Amino acid sequence: MAGDRESGPNRASLEAVAERLRAGGRLASGDAAVLAATPDLVALGALADDRRRALRGDRVTFVRVCEIDAVAGGAGQDRLPPRAGEVRLVGRPADIGAAVAETSRLRELAGPVPITGFALDDLVDLCRADAAAVREALGALREAGLARVAEARADAGDDPRWIELAVAEDLPVARLTVASADSDGLANARRIAAWGAAAASVRAFAPLPAVAGPRPSTGYDDLRRVALTRLVVDNIDSIQVDWRLYGPKLAQVALTFGADDVDAVSPIDALEHGWRRTPLEEITRNVSAAARVPIERNGRFEIGTARP
Amino acid sequence: MRGELEEIAAHLRGGGRLRAGEALDLYRHAPTHELGRLADAARAAKHPERIVTYIIDRNVNYTNVCVARCNFCAFYRPVGSGDGYVLGFDEIFAKIDETIEVGGVQLLLQGGHNPDLPLAWYEDLFRAVKHRYPTFRLHALSPPEVIHLSRLSQLPVRTVVERLIAAGLDSIPGGGAEILVDRVRRLLNCYGKATAGEWLDVMRAAHEAGLRTTATMMYGTVERPEERIEHLFRLRDLQDETGGFTAFIAWSYQPPHTELGGIEATGVDYLRTLAVARLVLDNFDNLQASWVTQGGKVGQLSLAFGANDMGSVMIEENVVRAAGAAYCMDEVEIVRNIENAGFVPKRRNMHYELLGDPIFRERPVPRMLELAVARTGELDAPPPEIARYPARSRAEKVRRTAR
Numbered sequence: 001m002a003g004d005r006e007s008g009p010n011r012a013s014l015e016a017v018a019e020r021l022r023a024g025g026r027l028a029s030g031d032a033a034v035l036a037a038t039p040d041l042v043a044l045g046a047l048a049d050d051r052r053r054a055l056r057g058d059r060v061t062f063v064r065v066c067e068i069d070a071v072a073g074g075a076g077q078d079r080l081p082p083r084a085g086e087v088r089l090v091g092r093p094a095d096i097g098a099a100v101a102e103t104s105r106l107r108e109l110a111g112p113v114p115i116t117g118f119a120l121d122d123l124v125d126l127c128r129a130d131a132a133a134v135r136e137a138l139g140a141l142r143e144a145g146l147a148r149v150a151e152a153r154a155d156a157g158d159d160p161r162w163i164e165l166a167v168a169e170d171l172p173v174a175r176l177t178v179a180s181a182d183s184d185g186l187a188n189a190r191r192i193a194a195w196g197a198a199a200a201s202v203r204a205f206a207p208l209p210a211v212a213g214p215r216p217s218t219g220y221d222d223l224r225r226v227a228l229t230r231l232v233v234d235n236i237d238s239i240q241v242d243w244r245l246y247g248p249k250l251a252q253v254a255l256t257f258g259a260d261d262v263d264a265v266s267p268i269d270a271l272e273h274g275w276r277r278t279p280l281e282e283i284t285r286n287v288s289a290a291a292r293v294p295i296e297r298n299g300r301f302e303i304g305t306a307r308p
Numbered sequence: 309m310r311g312e313l314e315e316i317a318a319h320l321r322g323g324g325r326l327r328a329g330e331a332l333d334l335y336r337h338a339p340t341h342e343l344g345r346l347a348d349a350a351r352a353a354k355h356p357e358r359i360v361t362y363i364i365d366r367n368v369n370y371t372n373v374c375v376a377r378c379n380f381c382a383f384y385r386p387v388g389s390g391d392g393y394v395l396g397f398d399e400i401f402a403k404i405d406e407t408i409e410v411g412g413v414q415l416l417l418q419g420g421h422n423p424d425l426p427l428a429w430y431e432d433l434f435r436a437v438k439h440r441y442p443t444f445r446l447h448a449l450s451p452p453e454v455i456h457l458s459r460l461s462q463l464p465v466r467t468v469v470e471r472l473i474a475a476g477l478d479s480i481p482g483g484g485a486e487i488l489v490d491r492v493r494r495l496l497n498c499y500g501k502a503t504a505g506e507w508l509d510v511m512r513a514a515h516e517a518g519l520r521t522t523a524t525m526m527y528g529t530v531e532r533p534e535e536r537i538e539h540l541f542r543l544r545d546l547q548d549e550t551g552g553f554t555a556f557i558a559w560s561y562q563p564p565h566t567e568l569g570g571i572e573a574t575g576v577d578y579l580r581t582l583a584v585a586r587l588v589l590d591n592f593d594n595l596q597a598s599w600v601t602q603g604g605k606v607g608q609l610s611l612a613f614g615a616n617d618m619g620s621v622m623i624e625e626n627v628v629r630a631a632g633a634a635y636c637m638d639e640v641e642i643v644r645n646i647e648n649a650g651f652v653p654k655r656r657n658m659h660y661e662l663l664g665d666p667i668f669r670e671r672p673v674p675r676m677l678e679l680a681v682a683r684t685g686e687l688d689a690p691p692p693e694i695a696r697y698p699a700r701s702r703a704e705k706v707r708r709t710a711r
């Protein structure tokens with residue numbers, strides 16, 4: 001079964017990188033480029049999967065998220081889906097006052113369910129990048145009931161000090177996301193890795209863009225990006241994939257290419273199709289079928305029990 | 309498992325053939341990447357030039373009226389249903405014209421088991437197509453349709469196949485195989501349309517008559533893993549005997565709107581099933597990616613798990629769509645996906661002969677961003693030529709008298 005998988009110098013370098021990683025070593029400079037250039041997607045995925053297993057075992061966490069538009073608000077809404085593990089305010093608020101008001105309004109509705117919201121770079125921007133104003137805004141949001149800043153965009157800036165400032169204000173960032181469909185996945189991963197301990201408070205990195213570009217990405221593009229991110233980014237616990245945006249099929253396969261956390265599972269049980277097709281059943285079945293153990297978490301990354 | 313996996317891998321590398329127990333072990337226990345590696349190596353051994361093929365054709369379903377009533381099918385309508393249709397010859401010609409316009413070379417023509425379409429209807433249609441479009445290929449009538457025609461005309465399968473070939477049939481698609489295990493077929497209510505043995509017998513007869521055919525597997529209904537494996541081994545055995553299969557295509561059962569219901573098998577299951585199929589079917593040259601059921605992304609990933617063909621640039625699709633899935637990829641998209649995965653795209657015909665580079669790079673062709681459907685016009689207007697053939701069903705007789 002001799003194959004055409006790859007031969008010559010690139011194959012040799014890939015094997016050298018693989019050997020080093022298997023022996024517990026870290027990526028050397030230049031290794032990421034070798035990994036990014038390999039056409040052998042399965043070999044890349046296997047390396048990322050080994051890394052994921054070493055970090056997280058066979059656990060895959062997921063969260064059921066109820067999204068509320070931070071701009072339009074949820075005015076008139078008097079209850080939230082009872083199964084949500086996170087209530088998330090999405091979109092750029094008009095100003096910090098509006099963000100605080102919307103968070104306060106949700107506090108009672110959400111009850112014990114953690115409220116997350118906003119993108120850190122939007123908050124920084126609304127405060128004109130003034131550290132004192134950002135600190136004050138984060139404090140006000142925390143007081144209003146915000147448990148986490150929902151995201152910081154990995155491709156929006158080079159400065160991790162805002163993430164550290166959020167930690168100092170006891171309002172850490174939940175996850176890193178990628179805003180632009182055409183930002184370079186390897187460059188994003190390298191930038192985040194270079195932040196070192198400054199990014200360690202962030203629990204998950206979702207490397208696949210949150211918006212589709214004019215030309216949809218391919219399955220190879222997506223999985224290469226997930227696997228590379230897992231291998232390059234060693235300062236963040238989890239690599240996350242969005243269930244709703246990327247769909248069960250691609251998201252499930254991503255769980256075998258280095259991802260171990262699933263975002264944006266629906267909190268609404270669509271019982272009209274029978275219990276086997278509820279979002280909870282769908283996610284647990286898919287995670288189990290990928291030979292992983294599904295564990296539900298909430299917006300604070302507090303975990304429940306393993307789902308059968 | 310690691311030790312056993314090493315043993316199986318060594319057995320394959322030494323040129324050994326996979327045994328059923330080994331295939332089942334791989335399917336059940338091998339890490340997904342290991343399966344991918346083995347399947348990719350098997351693919352590469354057969355296709356070291358890194359070519360991935362595709363065909364431009366049109367999947368035309370000439371009727372949705374069917375007496376078989378398989379419980380996994382969302383496409384069929386019972387005889388007499390107001391939603392039932394039969395395409396007219398002119399409608400089929402128009403579809404061929406559109407297909408040729410985008411570089412298409414064949415129709416994949418399949419349909420329900422309609423009691424009011426006798427063998428002569430098919431012969432007349434095939435002759436008319438060949439008269440108008442002499443080089444256009446007809447990849448038509450899966451084994452259960454051939455059996456249906458054999459029963460309807462009370463002629464042996466071999467005679468039906470010979471008559472269809474004489475009328476212009478070029479090859480037979482491998483539909484209707486589902487799982488070639490009779491326990492499963494009984495549960496799916498498709499034992500009556502063709503037993504496992506009957507399906508294989510039609511293919512044997514077709515191969516002996518000089519036709520090439522494809523083989524399929526619809527998995528994810530009620531079968532056990534060992535029955536999936538048995539299906540593959542039955543195909544491998546027949547291929548050893550005749551060598552008549554050009555390709556194998558696995559697709560997952562699409563539950564929405566079916567009587568059977570249930571849930572669809574996952575994407576990882578698809579890739580594992582495909583990889584095991586590549587390893588078992590060591591005498592099949594070609595394995596198609598089923599992006600129609602898996603979507604473009606997992607469809608493309610098939611190329612890393614043993615597939616070497618992206619199937620059809622589908623201009624029209626009705627059966628999977630009836631169950632709710634409606635993925636669409638025109639030639640530009642298929643080629644983009646092949647190249648993005650590091651392969652060289654080539655157009656092919658049904659015999660997997662290379663026809664050339666992408667047609668859109670040779671001349672302008674219209675983009676197809678949406679799948680066409682079988683019929684967009686009025687459903688209650690049967691085509692005029694249908695009156696030339698005797699009605700057999702009570703419903704059709706009543707309809708004709710009423711007009």
Ligand code: SF4
Nearest residue numbers: 374376377378381384
């Ligand atoms: S699968 Fe084919 S034979 Fe079965 S009911 Fe549907 S159209 Fe008829």
